[in-house]
Structure formats: structure tokens, C-alpha cells
Amino acid sequence: MPVTADRRPDRYLIIAGALALAVLLPVAVLLSAWRGDESETWRHLVDTVLWRLLGHTAWLVIGVGIGVLLLGASLAWLVATQDFPGRRVLDWALLLPLAMPAYVLAFVVVQGLDYAGPVQTALRQWWPGFSGFSARHPLWVIATLSLVFYPYVYMLARLAFLTQGRAVMEQARLLGRGPWAAFFQVALPMARPAIAAGLALALMETLADFGAVSVFNFDTFTTAIYKSWYGLFNLAAAAQLASLLLLFVLLALWLERRGRGRARYGDRGGRPMVAVRSRWAWLMTCYAGLVVVLAFVLPAGRLLYWTLDEVARGLDARFMSLALRTLTLGISAGVLVVGLASVLAWLQRLRPHRLMRALVRTATMGYALPGSVLAVGIVIGFAAIDRQLGQWFGWRQLLVGSLGALFLAYVIRFMAVAFGPVESALERVRPALLDAARTLGAPPLEAARRVLLPMVAPGLITALLLVGIDIMKEMPATLLLRPFGWDTLAVRIYELTAEGEWQRAALPSLALVAVGLLPVYLLVRRLRHS
Amino acid sequence: MTVLRRLALPALALLVAACSEQPEPKNEVVVYTSRNDELIKPVFDAYTEQTGVSIRYITDNAGALAARLKAEGEQSPADLLVTVDAGNLWQATQEDLLQSVESTVLEGNVPEHLRDEQGRWFGLTQRARTIVYSTERVQPSELSSYEALADEQWKGRLCLRTSKKVYNQSLVATMIERLGEEEAERVVRGWVDNLATDVFANDNAVMEAIIAGQCDVGIVNTYYFGRLQRDNPQLPLKLFWANQDSSGTHVNISGGGVTRNAPNREAAVALLEWMSKPEAQKLLADGNLEYPASSGVEAAEQVKAWGDFKADDLNVSVAGSRQVEAVKLMDRAGYR
Numbered sequence: 033m034p035v036t037a038d039r040r041p042d043r044y045l046i047i048a049g050a051l052a053l054a055v056l057l058p059v060a061v062l063l064s065a066w067r068g069d070e071s072e073t074w075r076h077l078v079d080t081v082l083w084r085l086l087g088h089t090a091w092l093v094i095g096v097g098i099g100v101l102l103l104g105a106s107l108a109w110l111v112a113t114q115d116f117p118g119r120r121v122l123d124w125a126l127l128l129p130l131a132m133p134a135y136v137l138a139f140v141v142v143q144g145l146d147y148a149g150p151v152q153t154a155l156r157q158w159w160p161g162f163s164g165f166s167a168r169h170p171l172w173v174i175a176t177l178s179l180v181f182y183p184y185v186y187m188l189a190r191l192a193f194l195t196q197g198r199a200v201m202e203q204a205r206l207l208g209r210g211p212w213a214a215f216f217q218v219a220l221p222m223a224r225p226a227i228a229a230g231l232a233l234a235l236m237e238t239l240a241d242f243g244a245v246s247v248f249n250f251d252t253f254t255t256a257i258y259k260s261w262y263g264l265f266n267l268a269a270a271a272q273l274a275s276l277l278l279l280f281v282l283l284a285l286w287l288e289r290r291g292r293g294r295a296r297y298g299d300r301g302g303r304p305m306v307a308v309r310s311r312w313a314w315l316m317t318c319y320a321g322l323v324v325v326l327a328f329v330l331p332a333g334r335l336l337y338w339t340l341d342e343v344a345r346g347l348d349a350r351f352m353s354l355a356l357r358t359l360t361l362g363i364s365a366g367v368l369v370v371g372l373a374s375v376l377a378w379l380q381r382l383r384p385h386r387l388m389r390a391l392v393r394t395a396t397m398g399y400a401l402p403g404s405v406l407a408v409g410i411v412i413g414f415a416a417i418d419r420q421l422g423q424w425f426g427w428r429q430l431l432v433g434s435l436g437a438l439f440l441a442y443v444i445r446f447m448a449v450a451f452g453p454v455e456s457a458l459e460r461v462r463p464a465l466l467d468a469a470r471t472l473g474a475p476p477l478e479a480a481r482r483v484l485l486p487m488v489a490p491g492l493i494t495a496l497l498l499v500g501i502d503i504m505k506e507m508p509a510t511l512l513l514r515p516f517g518w519d520t521l522a523v524r525i526y527e528l529t530a531e532g533e534w535q536r537a538a539l540p541s542l543a544l545v546a547v548g549l550l551p552v553y554l555l556v557r558r559l560r561h562s
Numbered sequence: 563m564t565v566l567r568r569l570a571l572p573a574l575a576l577l578v579a580a581c582s583e584q585p586e587p588k589n590e591v592v593v594y595t596s597r598n599d600e601l602i603k604p605v606f607d608a609y610t611e612q613t614g615v616s617i618r619y620i621t622d623n624a625g626a627l628a629a630r631l632k633a634e635g636e637q638s639p640a641d642l643l644v645t646v647d648a649g650n651l652w653q654a655t656q657e658d659l660l661q662s663v664e665s666t667v668l669e670g671n672v673p674e675h676l677r678d679e680q681g682r683w684f685g686l687t688q689r690a691r692t693i694v695y696s697t698e699r700v701q702p703s704e705l706s707s708y709e710a711l712a713d714e715q716w717k718g719r720l721c722l723r724t725s726k727k728v729y730n731q732s733l734v735a736t737m738i739e740r741l742g743e744e745e746a747e748r749v750v751r752g753w754v755d756n757l758a759t760d761v762f763a764n765d766n767a768v769m770e771a772i773i774a775g776q777c778d779v780g781i782v783n784t785y786y787f788g789r790l791q792r793d794n795p796q797l798p799l800k801l802f803w804a805n806q807d808s809s810g811t812h813v814n815i816s817g818g819g820v821t822r823n824a825p826n827r828e829a830a831v832a833l834l835e836w837m838s839k840p841e842a843q844k845l846l847a848d849g850n851l852e853y854p855a856s857s858g859v860e861a862a863e864q865v866k867a868w869g870d871f872k873a874d875d876l877n878v879s880v881a882g883s884r885q886v887e888a889v890k891l892m893d894r895a896g897y898r
Binding site: 076081105142143146148152153242246247248251255258259264267298324402411414415474508511516519523527528530531535 | 598639788
């Protein structure tokens with residue numbers, strides 16, 4: 033598309049540019065930290081811990097990447113194409129871990145598997161020679177994060193496998209491919225864009241994670257950020273490190289897009305798979321069931337066990353208001369994020385050129401920013417605007433400590449989560465359909481309402497539910513940016529865990545999981561009917 | 563169209579204003595605090611009940627609150643910063659976030675080594691960090707000081723919490739002040755050599771590991787021990803008061819200071835003064851099984867039962883001034 037042909041500035045580009053700018057505000061604040069010379073802190077980090085942290089981060093990204101791919105893609109394949117006992121239940125139960133915050137699962141795992149925990153205690157009793165294992169081995173960290181983040185891959189891959197339809201596999205088989213070859217040579221490559229999108233989400237979440245890794249005391253790049261800030265009192269160096277993290281993310285996103293090449297989601301509209309039960313069916317049930325048990329049933333049960341003592345102490349009217357507020361924030365901010373993501377995706381479709389894609393990419397990279405760092409970027413940026421407004425109009429603080437600041441943080445942090453499903457929903461609408469509607473005399477809005485909306489609605493709702501859950505689980509940005517009185521369940525969990533009262537945090541954790549189940553339930557119903 | 567455009571910005575500003583907080587009435591104090599809602603709310607509620615002054619507060623990590631205070635500058639609605647660890651309070655003074663307060667009440671109630679020389683912050687509770695040991699595998703006579711835990715005899719028997727926790731950073735900071743950097747590093751290296759297992763993420767895990775037999779001694783804040791003891795009086799663990807023959811047991815504080823740009827300075831000072839008085843001291847200390855900062859106030863029964871001890875009387879601001887050195891030292895020593 034020749035942009036230069038028209039001399040007037042392209043208003044589509046301007047809108048997308050404005051959205052990207054909003055994301056860039058805190059990033060610019062981070063980048064401005066490079067003005068200062070923090071070489072002393074840097075030298076210390078380079079001399080002592082940095083290389084180990086980078087190594088850890090690399091292991092984590094590779095490990096969790098493999099983990100979510102193996103779990104997510106294989107489970108999606110089984111559920112979409114095979115018949116086995118319990119498939120209908122497992123189909124949705126496999127999404128339940130979405131409601132489990134990573135920091136909560138991490139604690140349950142460490143507490144359960146540590147030397148003093150129930151597992152090793154039992155092992156020592158049965159087997160006197162047992163000398164124990166470390167619950168904080170990197171493999172456990174990788175396993176934990178894989179169990180929390182695989183649903184991103186699972187959900188998107190499942191949809192891709194379902195929409196491929198039976199015909200593709202049948203053709204492959206007719207052309208002489210065995211079932212394995214057909215899977216690896218046909219089905220998997222076709223689902224690759226969906227799988228890659230899920231993988232990108234999982235890995236960005238991994239890069240930004242601080243809560244879960246610190247429960248394991250597994251030092252990653254985010255550890256260096258927090259160490260610089262809280263330990264060495266050097267916020268500027270922390271900001272520099274955080275901006276480097278974004279560089280990794282941009283690189284990763286670029287590689288992902290390059291790897292995807294021209295592959296596109298497609299609505300082949302084929303007949304759905306007819307699953308055939310094989311003699312391995314029970315094995316499939318065991319495998320999928322085991323994942324659900326490990327990622328959700330066991331940890332939720334553990335939380336419930338701890339909660340039973342606490343219900344009397346912690347369950348009061350304020351608790352209900354915490355839950356309600358959490359839900360309110362999740363829904364309202366979720367609608368905002370998805371709305372903006374839709375605007376972006378639509379703009380990208382109208383102007384599918386390089387600059388637009390770059391702007392869109394920029395607007396979605398905030399997912400990899402550690403929440404705390406992002407929040408500080410917003411506070412510093414907004415405080416500067418507030419000061420300016422204060423000088424002009426004599427207003428006292430307007431933006432900092434407002435819901436607006438909190439919502440901006442959610443938009444920046446979770447745009448990527450919304451954008452994937454919205455974009456793929458839009459991509460499945462063939463332009464010819466809209467043209468046909470217009471040809472038949474429908475005005476643009478009418479065409480959008482009657483043709484476009486019904487087709488993209490499932491994608492939008494999926495995005496809304498995903499983002500809503502993420503917002504409700506979000507902790508560091510909510511802590512710093514919330515207005516007075518806007519405490520959420522995650523805030524309550526923070527307060528208890530900051531002083532090590534993890535067991536007492538079980539009640540708000542369980543409530544958070546329960547509140548998160550509502551969107552998961554709705555999501556499941558959506559997926560059923562799609 | 564141009565009219566619309568001209569209206570757009572003010573309209574947007576109004577919209578944001580509607581979502582943000584209304585300007586506060588005078589009879590109110592705004593507190594930024596890193597203390598747990600459950601602990602601080604009863605204290606604030608009691609104050610409101612007695613004086614009619616309402617208190618609005620948000621909780622967060624001290625570092626994040628300081629960053630917010632700094633960014634807000636003159637426009638900050640905060641009157642008071644209440645947090646744990648002298649290092650955090652010291653750092654707030656470095657960033658010029660707190661102002662000096664001259665108050666005979668506060669100076670009378672809070673011992674000198676638990677407050678800032680210039681009155682920018684005052685300790686509200688004391689938190690002792692000391693040795694905890696297994697009553698089954700350790701004789702108290704084997705124990706003496708933090709430094710002695712670096713000796714060969716504790717090889718494979720020591721459990722520690724991560725060096726990323728400010729409590730350990732403060733302990734090492736005071737060791738640097740007392741012993742010098744070289745000697746402190748030798749001690750920390752000795753600890754690391756003696757570890758029975760990877761360092762833990764919290765004090766509870768350290769004690770649970772000792773109970774389970776993974777190690778024999780550890781270093782914890784006493785109130786963590788207190789909580790465990792409250793739930794299980796038959797705990798096979800005991801506290802040992804470290805360094806009684808030398809510098810005394812390491813103590814840190816929770817404390818507060820009036821912010822640089824407090825819109826309601828007088829009310830903030832009044833609240834801080836009230837928090838140093840016996841009634842509030844009891845609420846603050848007993849709520850978390852800590853020691854009151856005010857010397858005239860007694861600790862809770864359970865806390866008193868752990869016995870008297872000699873506390874390190876070094877000014878706690880050392881925890882701040884030497885924290886960066888301490889963090890770097892622990893990094894060098896491989897203490898994760």
C-alpha cells in the first residue's frame with residue numbers, strides 16, 4: 033500500500049500511533065534512565081551475579097517454552113481429534129489452571145515438595161535411607177511455570193486443530209501418510225501460527241515473572257531488576273535493566289513473526305473431526321487427567337486445606353467487597369483493553385503496511401514488562417503531567433492515584449493477551465464477505481453489525497475473558513497504582529505473603545481462583561459452542 | 563469541529579478527575595504504608611475513634627511507595643510514610659522524602675538509637691533477628707554469636723533465608739559496621755559454606771526445615787518464631803539471643819516519618835506521636851508479636867517469655883547507610 037501517494041497524514045496511522053505512544057510513555061521513562069551513569073551498579077552486577085542470572089533466564093525460557101509446547105499442543109491435539117473417556121470434562125478442565133496465579137502455584141509446589149513438606153516427610157517414613165531432593169531445583173521452576181502457562185498454547189492450538197477440519201488429515205492419510213506423519217507434516221504446521229501466538233504469550237509472561245521465581249529463590253533477569261532497585265537503591269539501573277528486557281522481547285517477537293512468514297490463520301470451514309477411539313484411549317485420559325490434577329486439583333485442594341482454619345478469621349464483609357472489586361476491575365478494564373485491541377487489529381487490517389505493523393508490535397510489547405517496573409514508569413510519567421497541570425490550572429494531583437493510571441497499566445500490560453485472539457478472529461473474516469454486504473446495499477455500520485460482529489464476537493469474548501483473568505491476578509501494578517480503597521484480592525495476598533504468611537494467604541488465593549473460575553467457565557462455554 | 567476539539571482536552575481531564583480522588587477535607591491523614599492492612603487497621607481505627615480524625619492509607623512495598631512519593635513530589639497527598647526496616651526509612655531521607663519533626667513526645671518515647679538524628683523518622687516497633695535452634699540436636703552452650711555460625715562445627719547444619727530479604731541485608735550491614743568489611747565477608751562466606759541446603763524464600767521455611775531435621779540452626783526474626791509457637795506450643799525449637807557477650811542481638815525497626823510535602827503536617831505529627839504512646843504501642847507490637855519501641859511499654863506475655871536480652875544499640879540507620887555495601891558483599895560471597 034503506497035502511503036506516500038496521499039499527502040494528508042493518515043488518520044489510521046495517527047490513531048495507532050497514539051495507542052503505541054501510550055505504551056511508550058512508561059517505556060520512555062525507563063529509557064530516560066540511560067541518561068544517568070550507573071556504571072558502578074552495572075560493574076558490580078557483571079562481576080558477581082549477572083551472568084548466572086542470564087543463564088538462568090535462558091534456561092527458563094527454553095525449558096518453559098518446551099514445556100508449554102509439549103503440554104499445550106499435545107493436549108489440544110488429543111482433545112480436538114481423539115476420543116477418550118472423560119474427554120468432555122477434560123476439554124474444559126484443562127483450562128482451569130488459567131485461574132491459578134503463578135505465584136500461588138509456586139508456593140504450593142515449594143511448600144509441598146520441600147524437605148519439610150508432606151511428600152518428602154512421607155518418603156522418609158516409608159524409606160529410611162531416603163536422603164531427600166531439592167524442591168527448588170530449576171526443573172521444578174520450569175515444571176511449575178509450564179503448568180501455569182500451557183493453557184495459552186492449549187486454547188489457541190485447540191481452536192486451530194478444530195477448525196482445520198477432518199478433510200485435511202484425511203487427504204494426508206489418503207496420500208499415504210501415516211497418522212504420525214500426517215500430524216507432524218500437515219496438522220502441526222497448519223496450527224503453527226496459533227501455537228506460536230500462545231507460546232509468545234507464555235514466554236513473555238515467563239520473562240516478566242518475579243513472584244513465582246522468587247518463591248523458588250530462582251534468580252532470573254527480573255531478580256537483577258529488583259535487586260538494583262530494592263537492594264542497591266538504584267532505580268535508574270533497574271530501569272535500564274528493564275529496558276534491556278524489552279529489547280529481548282522485541283527480538284523474540286521479530287523472530288516469531290519472521291518464523292511465521294506468510295502462514296496465516298485460515299477458516300477452512302471443513303467438517304469437524306470425528307474422533308475415533310483408539311486402544312490407547314485410557315492412556316490419553318490418564319495423561320490429560322494428570323495435567324489437570326497437578327496444575328489445578330492438587331494445588332486448589334492444598335489451598336482449601338489451609339483455608340479451612342482461616343475461614344473464621346478472614347471471611348468477613350470486607351472480604352466480599354474485595355472479591356467484588358476484583359471482579360469489577362477485571363471486567364471493566366478487560367472491556368477497555370479488548371476495545372483498544374480491536375481498534376488496533378482493525379487498523380492493521382485497513383493499513384497492512386510496515387509502519388502500522390511496527391506500531392502494533394510496539395503497542396503489544398508491554399506484556400513482558402515486570403508489573404512493578406511498568407507501574408513506576410507510569411507513576412513518574414503521570415506525576416510529571418500532574419505537575420504541569422498543577423502549574424497551569426492549580427489542580428492538585430489528578431492522574432497519579434486515579435483509576436485512569438491503573439487502567440493504563442492494564443492496557444499496556446495485557447494488550448498482547450487481547451490482541452492475539454482479536455487479530456485471529458478478524459483474519460478469519462474474508463474481505464469479500466463485507467464487500468458482499470456492501471454490494472447488497474448495507475451501509476458500512478449495518479454491514480459491520482450484521483456481518484462482521486457475529487463473526488468476530490467469539491474472538492472478542494475469548495480475549496475479554498483471558499484479559500479479565502489476567503487483570504484479576506495482577507499484583508505489582510495494582511499495588512502501586514490503585515486509588516485509595518481499591519484493594520483487590522491480589523493486594524490482600526501480597527500483604528500476607530510479604531510477611532511470609534503464605535498459609536494465611538490461602539483464603540484470598542482460593543477466592544481469587546474462584547473468582548477467576550467464572551470467566552474460565554464462560555470461556556469454556558464459548559469454546560464448546562464455537 | 564474546532565469547538566469540539568477545543569473542548570476535548572478539558573472534557574478528558576474532567577473525566578479523569580471524576581475517576582480520581584476528591585480533594586481531602588482537613589480532618590484527615592493520608593498514610594503510605596508497607597505494613598499489613600490487618601495489623602495497621604486496628605491501630606488507625608482506634609485513633610479515628612478517639613480523635614475523629616479519619617485516616618486513608620494504601621499498602622505496598624516500601625521501595626514502590628518511595629518511588630511514588632518521589633514522583634508525586636509537591637503534589638503528593640501523603641502525610642506519613644510508615645514502613646518496616648530502618649534501611650528503607652534511611653533511604654527515604656536520602657531521596658529527601660521526609661521532613662524533620664521536633665517533638666518532645668516522640669523524643670521522649672522513642673530511644674535515640676531507634677530514630678533519625680534529625681527527626682525525619684521514628685521507630686515504632688522493634689524487630690529482633692536472632693538464632694533459632696533445634697532443641698533435639700543442639701545444646702544452647704554450643705551457640706554464641708552470628709559470627710560463630712561461620713565456624714566449621716556448623717558445616718551442613720545451617721539454614722538461612724535469601725540474601726534478597728532486607729532483614730538479612732540489615733544484619734550484614736551492622737556486621738560491616740562492627741567488624742569491618744573484610745571480617746564481615748569472611749563470616750558470610752563461612753555461612754554459605756555451612757549451608758545445609760539452598761537458601762529459603764522466608765523465615766517460616768527456615769524453621770520448618772530445622773523441625774524436619776534438614777538442618778540444626780538458623781537466623782530468624784523472633785515474631786516468625788512467635789507465630790509458629792502460637793500455633794504449636796510444643797515446638798522443638800528455641801530462640802537463642804545472639805552476641806550477648808559482644809555487640810548484642812541485632813534489632814531492626816518498623817517506623818514512620820512525616821513526608822516532605824505533607825498537606826496536613828500537624829495532623830501527621832499528632833498521629834505519629836500517638837503511635838509512640840503506650841496504647842498504640844501495644845496494638846502495634848502485640849499485633850505482630852514484636853517489641854514496642856517505647857522503652858516504658860511491655861511486650862506481650864508470649865514475647866516476654868522468650869527472656870530478656872541485650873540488644874545492639876548501634877543506631878539502626880546503619881542498616882540503610884551500609885545496605886548497598888552489604889548487598890554487594892553478599893553477592894561476592896555467593897550468598898543468594
